[in-house]
Amino acid sequence: xxxxxxxxxxxxxxxxxxxxxxxxxxxxxxxxxxxxxxxxxxxxxxxxxxxxxxxxxxxxxxxxxxxxxxxxxxxxxxxxxxxxxxxxxxxxxxxxxxxxxxxxxxxxxxxxxx
Amino acid sequence: xxxxxxxxxxxxxxxxxxxxxxxxxxxxxxxxxxxxxxxxxxxxxxxxxxxxxxxxxxxxxxxxxxxxxxxxxxxxxxxxxxxxxxxxxxxxxxxxxxxxxxxxxxxxxxxxxx
Numbered sequence: 001x002x003x004x005x006x007x008x009x010x011x012x013x014x015x016x017x018x019x020x021x022x023x024x025x026x027x028x029x030x031x032x033x034x035x036x037x038x039x040x041x042x043x044x045x046x047x048x049x050x051x052x053x054x055x056x057x058x059x060x061x062x063x064x065x066x067x068x069x070x071x072x073x074x075x076x077x078x079x080x081x082x083x084x085x086x087x088x089x090x091x092x093x094x095x096x097x098x099x100x101x102x103x104x105x106x107x108x109x110x111x112x113x114x
Numbered sequence: 115x116x117x118x119x120x121x122x123x124x125x126x127x128x129x130x131x132x133x134x135x136x137x138x139x140x141x142x143x144x145x146x147x148x149x150x151x152x153x154x155x156x157x158x159x160x161x162x163x164x165x166x167x168x169x170x171x172x173x174x175x176x177x178x179x180x181x182x183x184x185x186x187x188x189x190x191x192x193x194x195x196x197x198x199x200x201x202x203x204x205x206x207x208x209x210x211x212x213x214x215x216x217x218x219x220x221x222x223x224x225x226x227x228x
Contacts, residue, residue, distance in 0.1 A: 004157070033215070035218075040220060041220060042203065042218045042219055042220035042221050043158075043203065043218040043221075045215065048215060058215075090157060090158065092157075092158075102148075102160055102163070103150075103158070103160070103216060105157035105158040105159065106157050107155075107156055107157045108156075108157050
């Protein structure tokens with residue numbers, strides 16, 4: 001079975017802390033994505049990566065950075081967490097080339113910033 | 115640009131009722147269209163898809179037809195069950211893209227009562 005694993009289901013951090021959200025996939029997928037999910041706003045793309053050490057900004061990259069040192073791992077970094085970054089974060093992966101749009105999602109990491 | 119508009123929820127139905135969740139899109143080229151479902155406490159998973167005009171995607175009793183003339187991809191099910199309670203997301207993938215990026219609607223919460 002395909003698997004996307006996010007390291008933490010729930011995190012509570014303080015304003016100004018540096019936060020790492022880790023995502024690992026075991027499907028040898030080229031593409032990996034970080035989305036943010038907020039009620040009434042749906043899913044918004046933060047960053048994505050189509051290869052090791054490659055990254056592209058999504059729609060809301062401000063306040064975030066990413067790292068992809070290995071194909072299977074894609075990390076989302078909040079350099080200085082703020083309360084407006086309280087949200088559910090979803091990692092996903094997909095093949096490239098392949099069946100366009102067939103994303104496989106992790107279970108999500110719910111971050112609360114106090 | 116690319117965007118997806120889906121009907122706002124929440125939608126509340128009795129078991130065995132007929133379900134329609136409307137979805138319309140704006141895209142350049144020839145996108146692929148998707149419905150994803152998110153059950154409580156889980157990540158998103160692909161429900162069905164259609165990759166060209168007039169295609170019908172189907173899965174678990176759900177159906178959606180890719181209508182290019184009305185730029186729509188409405189989700190239907192003839193008889194819903196309590197276990198269908200979830201959030202449903204319509205999404206599109208830009209035609210020709212190999213990066214697999216998806217554009218999501220805001221989601222529609224469905225609650226089915228016994």
